[in-house]
Amino acid sequence: xxxxxxxxxxxxxxxxxRAALFRKLGIETVGNMISFYxxxxxxxxxxxxxxxxxxxERCVVxxxxxxxxxxxxxxxxxxxxxxxxxDDTGFLNLVYFNNRYISSMLRFGEEYLFxxxxxxxxxGRQMVSPEHRVAADADAITPIYNLTAGxxxxxxVRAAKEALSMLPDVLRxxxxxxxxxxxxxxxxxxxxxxxxxxxxxxxxxxxxxxxVFEELLTLNLGMRMxxxxxxxxxxxxxxxxxxxxxxxxxxxxxxxxxxxAVSECVADMRDxxxxxxxxxxxxxxxxxxxxxxxxCYHTVKNGFQAAFMAPTEILAQQHFENFEKMFxxxxxxxxxxxxxxTAAEKRHARERIESGESDIVIGTHALLSESTVFRSLGCxxxxxxxxxxxxxxxxxxxxxxxPHVLVLSATPIPRTLGLIIYGDLDITVIDxxxxxxxxxxxxxxxxxxxxRALGFVKKQVDEGRQAYIVCPLVEEGEGDLELQNANDYxxxxxxxxxxxxxxxxxxxxxxxxxxEKVMAQFASGEIAILVSTTxxxxxxxxxxxxxxxxxxxxxxxxxxxxxxxGRVGRGKHKSYCILVSDHKGExxxxxLTTMCRTENGFEIADMDLKxxxxxxxxxxxxxxxxxxxxxxxSDTETLAQSxxxxxxxxxxxxxxxxxxxRLLRAKIKQLFRTTENxxx
Ligand code: ADP
Ligand code: MG
Numbered sequence: 297x298x299x300x301x302x303x304x305x306x307x308x309x310x311x312x313x314r315a316a317l318f319r320k321l322g323i324e325t326v327g328n329m330i331s332f333y334x335x336x337x338x339x340x341x342x343x344x345x346x347x348x349x350x351x352x353e354r355c356v357v358x359x360x361x362x363x364x365x366x367x368x369x370x371x372x373x374x375x376x377x378x379x380x381x382x383d384d385t386g387f388l389n390l391v392y393f394n395n396r397y398i399s400s401m402l403r404f405g406e407e408y409l410f411x412x413x414x415x416x417x418x419x420g421r422q423m424v425s426p427e428h429r430v431a432a433d434a435d436a437i438t439p440i441y442n443l444t445a446g447x448x449x450x451x452x453v454r455a456a457k458e459a460l461s462m463l464p465d466v467l468r469x470x471x472x473x474x475x476x477x478x479x480x481x482x483x484x485x486x487x488x489x490x491x492x493x494x495x496x497x498x499x500x501x502x503x504x505x506x507x508v509f510e511e512l513l514t515l516n517l518g519m520r521m522x523x524x525x526x527x528x529x530x531x532x533x534x535x536x537x538x539x540x541x542x543x544x545x546x547x548x549x550x551x552x553x554x555x556x557a558v559s560e561c562v563a564d565m566r567d568x569x570x571x572x573x574x575x576x577x578x579x580x581x582x583x584x585x586x587x588x589x590x591x592c593y594h595t596v597k598n599g600f601q602a603a604f605m606a607p608t609e610i611l612a613q614q615h616f617e618n619f620e621k622m623f624x625x626x627x628x629x630x631x632x633x634x635x636x637x638t639a640a641e642k643r644h645a646r647e648r649i650e651s652g653e654s655d656i657v658i659g660t661h662a663l664l665s666e667s668t669v670f671r672s673l674g675c676x677x678x679x680x681x682x683x684x685x686x687x688x689x690x691x692x693x694x695x696x697x698x699p700h701v702l703v704l705s706a707t708p709i710p711r712t713l714g715l716i717i718y719g720d721l722d723i724t725v726i727d728x729x730x731x732x733x734x735x736x737x738x739x740x741x742x743x744x745x746x747x748r749a750l751g752f753v754k755k756q757v758d759e760g761r762q763a764y765i766v767c768p769l770v771e772e773g774e775g776d777l778e779l780q781n782a783n784d785y786x787x788x789x790x791x792x793x794x795x796x797x798x799x800x801x802x803x804x805x806x807x808x809x810x811x812e813k814v815m816a817q818f819a820s821g822e823i824a825i826l827v828s829t830t831x832x833x834x835x836x837x838x839x840x841x842x843x844x845x846x847x848x849x850x851x852x853x854x855x856x857x858x859x860x861x862g863r864v865g866r867g868k869h870k871s872y873c874i875l876v877s878d879h880k881g882e883x884x885x886x887x888l889t890t891m892c893r894t895e896n897g898f899e900i901a902d903m904d905l906k907x908x909x910x911x912x913x914x915x916x917x918x919x920x921x922x923x924x925x926x927x928x929x930s931d932t933e934t935l936a937q938s939x940x941x942x943x944x945x946x947x948x949x950x951x952x953x954x955x956x957x958r959l960l961r962a963k964i965k966q967l968f969r970t971t972e973n974x975x976x
Contacts, residue, residue, distance in 0.1 A: 850881065
């Protein structure tokens, strides 16, 4: 019986109540516990002399208890224990609250290891509630797990230990022997033991490398199999190219790159035995919408419906208005379907979609709901695809009988990663911006120049323009004190420099309706200055906005800054991007001056990848892949190896039906089961 079939309650000390907490962490079975890897390790051997302990930083000291434990009751009944410890270099006060056991655990004169943060108080240096262990255990490495309220690390450690002890003596390895050998990977049993309880950090690295490899390989294989599955002979053929007559109608001429994208899609829809499955990758402002509009027109003229799904209400609304203009007097009916519409509005829209009265349907996730039924969906388009999961993309396509699928992304992805992330898609790159764009002037300044920058914003607003100011946080106390938060920042501006100007606030904690209202007010010009978090990042188009000012700019990935900057420079007015940061980190200056130097999204993405690694590059996992438990793409070497290994295995057995790959097949299934509903 697989450990994935044994419920977590079989472990000692885990009853129904506790099991519910484990479930919150995604752990339902003993097998899940084994693949719930530590997020970090505590290594107690790295001891700091008391004299060198830096206030505010976590450290381990090795010291003797120099006084008996002094217990006092505080007003309100709290128990406070105080004692003093010392090593050769100095003394430290320890304070514990409500811990009755301290006096029996810490013996006067004995030596212990203590781990905690050192702080200064009136009486000198102290640690509040440090963890401790006897000095003899200095070498042990403790795994640190992600927790949820009600579960502490100790419980997790115990569960992991017991779960590991239930592994059979001979463990079948999902990685075929050839692969283990070729890439010098350690066996599975060694890896599992040492990822949880490493004998030393080198063993942990070895274990980790193997598990990362295995996960990336699984992902690679899964994505490749998905691609081959979508290549069945089921395409809807659209023989006549109707795009030229639509392109005629546009108020501008398509760029060469846009034209090429249209032609590639039209060819896919006409000639291929399997449905189109294509990604259009084009920098912000490269005009992806017009390309899609042409393809929607083409689809309808060929006798089918088209769907265009956007990640936010604001974007869907914007596309809808845009399409209404572009399709005026074509006789085609454009439908909008979003979650915030009233129940009756939605019902009517759905009736028209089902009857076939609607030709082109633009909407949000509402399109995916079961009650949305298309009469004859011929082409399913997903905008800003990184906001959706692989499964959601598939769900939109499932609304038709093998419709053509097109996804759009403004996030330039370096090729190595593109292979995995879009393993299931053909790719078209729009590498040209429409003509006549004036470059956005970008400046990188310190906070000493902030007032001048705000003065500049004021001047722009006086000239009738609008501005965005982006802060890293929503409100105070979410993180570092030095970080600007949108609420306080906006309040300060409203009372200060901009007291006679309309200032608005936009952030992710607001309700969808409120956000939409603020965005609409900004779009109409009612709000002149919008203080926001990165929620403005996605696709919003306000042509009159000419300044993008970003506070604590060092906190953002370059790709995010690039997306933010893409919010301005969309109209005929000259636009500016002001990056504010006092951060003195080694990369900050180089990264931010890169932003000043170039507007090329691919160059910026490459730089970002080099300097911060893809973990940051992807921000909040906005790539639609299944949730990985250990790999994170930052190890490009392992990534490349896993790709090579995937190709090798598929050559031996194209559908992995080979018996040696049975366990790998199961792994793939398991990994992709977690895809559904993991995205917001
Ligand atoms: P994105 O690729 O970021 O989605 P959009 O499709 O929103 O870009 O296009 C950005 C702006 O450029 C829109 O206002 C659109 O009308 C305009 N545009 C698109 N294609 C062209 C073109 N070939 N010539 C001039 N303007 C264009
Ligand atoms: Mg767009």
